[in-house]
Amino acid sequence: MVLNAVARIVAALNSNRRPGEVAAGVSCALVLALVPGGNLLWIAVFALLFLVKINLSIALLSLALFTLAAPLADPALDAVGYSVLTAEPLRSAFTAAYNLPIAPFAGFNETLVMGGLLVGLALWMPVYLATRAFLQLYRNTLRSKILQLPPVRWFTRLPLVQRISGWIRRANAFYQRTW
Amino acid sequence: MPKKQKAPKLFPPTIPRKRFEQRILKRVAVQDEKRFLSDLYRPTPGEEVYRRDQELDQAQVRKLKKIAKAVRHNRGFLQPVKVGLLAVVAGIAAIVILFFADRMIEQGATAGLESLFGARVELGDLRIRPLQPGFSFESLEVADRHEPYRNLFELGRTEVRLDLAQLFRGKLVARTVETHELRWDTERETSGRLPADRRPEAEERVDADALRPPELDQLVAERFADIDPREFVEKHFQQLATPGRLMELMEAAERDIEHYAGRAQEAESRVRSLSNEAEAILAIDPSELRSIDSVRNAYETVNSAYTEADETVAEIRATRDRVESDYERYQGELREIPDLVTEDAGYLRELVPEFDLADASAVGALVLPELYHPLNERYRRARTIWDAIERLRDDGDDPDVEDATRRSGRTVEFPEHSYPGILFEHVALSVGERAAHDLQELRIRAVSSNPQLVGEPTTLTFSHLDGSRELDLRAVLDMRSGRAAGMEMDLGMRGYEFQIGNRSGIIPFSNAAGTYHLEGDLPLRRAGSPSGSLKLRFDQLVLDVVEDNRVAILARDVVDSVPHVDLDLRFTPEGEVTMHSNLDGPLQDELYRFLQERRAEVQERVTAEVERRLEQELARYEEEIAQLETYYEDLRSYAERARNYRQEIDRLEDRLANRADNLRAELEERAREAADEARREAEERAREAADDARREAEERARDEIEDRFDGIRDRFP
Numbered sequence: 103m104v105l106n107a108v109a110r111i112v113a114a115l116n117s118n119r120r121p122g123e124v125a126a127g128v129s130c131a132l133v134l135a136l137v138p139g140g141n142l143l144w145i146a147v148f149a150l151l152f153l154v155k156i157n158l159s160i161a162l163l164s165l166a167l168f169t170l171a172a173p174l175a176d177p178a179l180d181a182v183g184y185s186v187l188t189a190e191p192l193r194s195a196f197t198a199a200y201n202l203p204i205a206p207f208a209g210f211n212e213t214l215v216m217g218g219l220l221v222g223l224a225l226w227m228p229v230y231l232a233t234r235a236f237l238q239l240y241r242n243t244l245r246s247k248i249l250q251l252p253p254v255r256w257f258t259r260l261p262l263v264q265r266i267s268g269w270i271r272r273a274n275a276f277y278q279r280t281w
Numbered sequence: 282m283p284k285k286q287k288a289p290k291l292f293p294p295t296i297p298r299k300r301f302e303q304r305i306l307k308r309v310a311v312q313d314e315k316r317f318l319s320d321l322y323r324p325t326p327g328e329e330v331y332r333r334d335q336e337l338d339q340a341q342v343r344k345l346k347k348i349a350k351a352v353r354h355n356r357g358f359l360q361p362v363k364v365g366l367l368a369v370v371a372g373i374a375a376i377v378i379l380f381f382a383d384r385m386i387e388q389g390a391t392a393g394l395e396s397l398f399g400a401r402v403e404l405g406d407l408r409i410r411p412l413q414p415g416f417s418f419e420s421l422e423v424a425d426r427h428e429p430y431r432n433l434f435e436l437g438r439t440e441v442r443l444d445l446a447q448l449f450r451g452k453l454v455a456r457t458v459e460t461h462e463l464r465w466d467t468e469r470e471t472s473g474r475l476p477a478d479r480r481p482e483a484e485e486r487v488d489a490d491a492l493r494p495p496e497l498d499q500l501v502a503e504r505f506a507d508i509d510p511r512e513f514v515e516k517h518f519q520q521l522a523t524p525g526r527l528m529e530l531m532e533a534a535e536r537d538i539e540h541y542a543g544r545a546q547e548a549e550s551r552v553r554s555l556s557n558e559a560e561a562i563l564a565i566d567p568s569e570l571r572s573i574d575s576v577r578n579a580y581e582t583v584n585s586a587y588t589e590a591d592e593t594v595a596e597i598r599a600t601r602d603r604v605e606s607d608y609e610r611y612q613g614e615l616r617e618i619p620d621l622v623t624e625d626a627g628y629l630r631e632l633v634p635e636f637d638l639a640d641a642s643a644v645g646a647l648v649l650p651e652l653y654h655p656l657n658e659r660y661r662r663a664r665t666i667w668d669a670i671e672r673l674r675d676d677g678d679d680p681d682v683e684d685a686t687r688r689s690g691r692t693v694e695f696p697e698h699s700y701p702g703i704l705f706e707h708v709a710l711s712v713g714e715r716a717a718h719d720l721q722e723l724r725i726r727a728v729s730s731n732p733q734l735v736g737e738p739t740t741l742t743f744s745h746l747d748g749s750r751e752l753d754l755r756a757v758l759d760m761r762s763g764r765a766a767g768m769e770m771d772l773g774m775r776g777y778e779f780q781i782g783n784r785s786g787i788i789p790f791s792n793a794a795g796t797y798h799l800e801g802d803l804p805l806r807r808a809g810s811p812s813g814s815l816k817l818r819f820d821q822l823v824l825d826v827v828e829d830n831r832v833a834i835l836a837r838d839v840v841d842s843v844p845h846v847d848l849d850l851r852f853t854p855e856g857e858v859t860m861h862s863n864l865d866g867p868l869q870d871e872l873y874r875f876l877q878e879r880r881a882e883v884q885e886r887v888t889a890e891v892e893r894r895l896e897q898e899l900a901r902y903e904e905e906i907a908q909l910e911t912y913y914e915d916l917r918s919y920a921e922r923a924r925n926y927r928q929e930i931d932r933l934e935d936r937l938a939n940r941a942d943n944l945r946a947e948l949e950e951r952a953r954e955a956a957d958e959a960r961r962e963a964e965e966r967a968r969e970a971a972d973d974a975r976r977e978a979e980e981r982a983r984d985e986i987e988d989r990f991d992g993i994r995d996r997f998p
Contacts, residue, residue, distance in 0.1 A: 117351075118311045118348065118355075119355065120308075120310050121310060138688045152360075152367075153367065154360065155355075155360055173688060176688055176690070180690050180691060183690065184693065193695070196693075197695040197696055197697070200695040200697055201697050203445075203446045203447075203449030203450055204450065206450050206451065207450075207451060211692055211694070211695060212691070212692050212693075213690040213691045214688055214689075215690070217690075241310070241312065242312050
C-alpha cells in the first residue's frame with residue numbers, strides 16, 4: 103500500500119503529466135487542510151479532487167502533511183474568518199447566504215471554515231505556480247543531474263532498488279493505463 | 282517475422298501546424314519527448330504542416346504510442362470517466378430513491394416515532410409527494426407502552442407538507458399535517474411492546490396512579506364497610522378488663538388446684554393406707570383373744586390405728602374445709618364477673634366508630650371509584666404524549682455532545698428564519714360539520730424539538746361533536762426554558778352518556794346510567810399530581826340498586842330527589858382531592874341517620890359477641906373451679922372413709938375393751954375360783970397337812986410317848 107503510494111508519487115513526478123495536475127493537487131490539499139472538516143464545503147472541495155485532473159496521490163500526501171500543521175494556523179484563520187464574517191458590508195450577503203437551502207451545511211459561518219477557505223484560496227495560486235515551477239525545474243534539470251550523482255547511481259544499481267524501480271515502472275504503466 | 286507496428290492515429294505522416302503545436306506539442310510535459318517529436322516532425326516551408334519523412338522503427342512507434350496516451354490524458358481539466366461514473370452513481374441513487382425512498386422514509390419515521398413513544402409504531406403505505414414537498418400515509422398506529430395491547434392513538438389518511446427549503450437546511454419543518462381520522466385508545470391484535478434493546482431509557486415518570494383518590498375513597502370505604510363483630514371483639518379483646526381478671530383468677534385457681542390435687546392424692550393415699558391397716562385390724566376377732574395380754578396388745582394396736590385414723594380424718598377435714606373456703610371465694614369472684622362483662626361491653630360499644638361524614642363527600646363514595654380509573658387513564662396518556670414531545674428536543678442543545686477532537690473556532694450567528702430541527706407547525710384534523718352535529722376537529726401547533734427557538738408553546742385544541750355529545754379540549758405545553766414546565770389543560774365535555782353496571786363497591790348498584798357534562802381546568806405538572814379542578818354535572822342519573830341494600834336505596838332516593846347532580850372536584854398539588862356536590866347535604870343526612878342505625882346494630886352485635894366470648898372464658902373458669910369442687914368432694918369422701926375406719930376402729934377398740942373387761946372378769950372369776958380352789962386345796966392340804974402333822978405329831982407323840990414310855994419302861998423296864 104505504502105509502496106504503491108510511493109510508486110504513484112514518484113510516477114507522478116516523473117511521468118508525462120502536466121505539472122499543473124501535481125501543482126493543483128498540492129494547492130487543493132492546502133485548502134482542504136486549512137478548512138476544518140465535517141461540513142459541506144470541505145466535502146465539496148474533496149469531491150472536486152476526484153472529478154478534475156488533479157494528481158490524487160500528491161494531493162492526499164499533501165493533505166496529510168498540511169493537516170498536521172494546520173492547527174498551528176488556527177489563531178490566524180480564526181482572526182481572518184471572524185473579521186470577514188463580522189464585516190458590516192458583507193453582513194447582508196452572509197445573512198442571505200445563511201438562509202439559503204443547504205448553506206448551513208457549508209458551515210461558512212464558522213470562523214475557521216471561512217478563514218481557512220479565504221486563506222486557502224489566497225494561497226492557491228502562489229502555491230500552484232511555485233509547485234509547477236519546481237516540478238518543471240525538476241523534470242528539465244534536476245532529475246537528470248540527480249540521477250548522475252554517484253551515490254544515486256550506486257543506489258539505483260542495488261538489486262533491491264532495481265526491483266522496486268521495476269515495480270514503479272509497472273505501477274506507472276498501470277496508472278497511465280487506468281487514468 | 283514480427284508484425285510491423287503502426288504509428289498511433291494521433292501521429293500521421295503529416296500534421297497541420299496549428300494542431301501539432303497547440304494540441305500535441307503543448308500537451309507533452311517531458312522535455313525529452315518534446316525534443317523527440319520536434320526531431321521527428323519538421324515544419325514544411327511554404328506549407329502549414331509538419332511532416333514526418335523518415336520511416337519509424339519499433340522503438341519510435343512505442344514511444345509515439347506512449348506520447349499519444351499522455352497527450353490524450355493531458356487534454357481538458359475534467360476526468361470524463363469519473364464524471365461519467367459519478368453521473369451513473371447519481372442516476373442509480375436517484376432510481377433507488379425513486380423506488381425505495383418510500384420504504385426507507387417509512388422505516389426511518391417508524392424508528393423515530395418508536396423512540397419517541399417507546400412503543401411499536403405501524404405506519405401504513407407511506408408515499409413521497411415530490412411535486413408537493415411532503416409525504417402522506419394511509420394509517421398510523423402508535424401503541425401504548427403501558428398497555429401493549431392498546432393503541433395510544435390511531436391516525437387515518439394523513440398528509441404532511443414539508444418546507445423543502447428547510448429540509449435542505451437539515452430541518453424537518455412540517456407546515457401542515459392534515460389527518461382525516463383520529464381514534465384514541467383502540468385495541469391491538471399484537472403486542473406493542475418494543476424489544477428490550479429498543480426501548481427508551483427508563484423514564485417512567487408517568488405515575489399510573491398520579492390521580493390518587495386514596496384517602497377519601499378509603500375513608501368512605503371504611504365507614505361503609507360492615508364491621509364484623511367477631512373481628513372487632515377479637516381486635517380489642519386484650520384491652521378488656523374481664524379477660525384479664527379471669528386470667529388472674531384462673532391462674533390462682535390453677536395454682537390452688539395443683540396444690541389441692543397433691544393434697545387430695547396424699548389424702549387418698551393415707552386413706553388407702555388407713556384402709557389397709559383397718560382391714561388388718563378389723564380382722565381381729567376380740568372373742569378369739571383368750572389372754573389379757575393378747576387383748577392388751579390388740580388394744581394397743583387398735584388404739585394406735587385409731588389415733589392415726591383420727592389424725593387422718595382431722596387433716597382431710599382441714600383440707601376439705603380449705604377447699605370449701607377457696608371454692609366459696611372463687612364463686613364469690615365469679616359473681617362479680619358479670620359486672621365486669623357489662624363494663625367491657627360498654628367499652629366496646631363506645632369503640633364502635635362514629636360515622637362522622639362532616640369531612641367527606643358521600644357522593645365521592647358513589648362516583649370516585651368509577652371516575653378515577655378513566656381520569657387516571659387519560660392523565661397517563663397525556664403524560665405519555667408529553668414525554669414523546671419532550672424527547673423531540675434537539676440533542677445539539679446540549680454542549681456536552683460537541684466533538685472534543687474538533688478544531689475550535691467561533692460561530693458567527695446571522696439573523697435567520699430560525700427553525701428547530703423538527704417542527705410540526707400545524708397539525709390539523711377536521712371531519713364533518715358542526716351544523717350536522719358530527720364534527721371532529723384537532724389543531725396542534727408548534728410541536729418542536731426546540732420550543733425556545735419557536736417562541737411559542739405547543740398548543741392542542743380538540744373538538745368533538747357527535748350528536749348531542751360535545752367535547753372541547755385545549756392543552757398548552759410550554760417547555761421553553763424559564764417557564765414552569767407543565768401542561769395547562771382545559772377540558773369540556775357535554776352530553777356524554779355513561780353506564781356502569783354491577784358495581785359491588787361501597788354503594789352497590791346493578792346499573793347506573795345518565796349523561797354528564799364536564800368542565801375542567803387541570804394543570805399537569807412534571808412531578809407529583811395534577812392540580813386544578815373538574816366540574817361534573819350528571820343529568821338524568823338513574824340508579825338501579827341492588828335489592829335489599831339500604832345504602833344503595835337511600836342513595837337512589839336522594840339522587841331521584843334532585844334534577845341533576847353537580848360535582849366539584851379540586852386536586853391539590855399534594856395529591857389530595859376535595860369533592861363537593863349538591864347531594865352532599867341530603868345524602869349525608871340520610872347516610873348519617875342510616876349509619877347511626879347501623880352503629881346501634883353493630884353495637885348490639887358487638888355486645889352479644891363480647892358476652893359470648895366472655896361466656897366462653899367464664900366457662901373455662903368455671904370448669905377450672907369445678908375441679909375444686911371435685912377435690913372437695915374427693916376429700917369429703919376420703920374424710921368420710923377415714924371417719925368410717927376410725928369409727929370401726931373405735932368400735933373394735935370398744936369391743937377389745939369389753940373383751941378385756943370380760944377377760945378380766947373371767948380371770949378374776951377364775952382367779953377367785955382358783956384362789957378358792959387353792960385355798961380350799963391349801964386348806965385341804967393344810968388340813969391334810971395338819972392332820973398329817975397331827976397324826977404325825979400324834980404318831981410322833983405316841984412314838985415319843987411310847988419311846989418315852991419305852992424309855993420309861995426301859996427305865997422302867
